[in-house]
Amino acid sequence: MRLVLISLAASLVAATPALANEARVEARGGIIWNGSDSEELAGVAAGYDYDLGETAFAGAEVSADKLLTDGTKVSFGFSARAGAKIGEAGKLYGIGGYSTENCDSCEGAWSLGAGYQHSFGKFYAKAEYRHFFPDNALFTDTDAAVIGLGVKF
DSSP states (O other), X not given: OHHHHHHHHHHHHHHSOTTTSEEXXXXXXXXXXXXXXEEEXXXXXXXXXXXXXXXXXXXXXXXXXXXXXXXXXXXXXEEEEEEEEETTTEEEEEEEEEXXXXXXXXXXXXXXXXXXXXXXXXXXXXXXXXXXXXXXXXXXXXXXXXXXXXXXX
16 A cells, blocks of 8 residues: 555656745845945845746745935845746746835835746846836836846655
């Protein structure tokens, strides 16, 4: 009986498309800008992508990013992303979410953007653009472009 159960479990594992369902963590850096200023930023993110069939996926992500200038604090982000699998190693996606304030006089912001992630075995690299819409109309919209390097589990 034990052999039958082990064989059944092994066949279920082999038949499950687990490669698309993956957890990931990354380090990232980039630049954020508005009409009059730009600043560098660095951060980390973690997420999980769910397989939606052969060609699509959806996922969730949490992040912590810091502007590399005095007078700022860590901004925490909560996002969702969905997209298409491109070939064996690529993912093209749209992303949207909310980020907390990054300074005492700043406001949180909603964001929308797009990105591309490419896998190199267990590792990946990505490039992403986001446009931020601040909660307070006194602050101008900002844009950010980041690159990330990470590992998948």
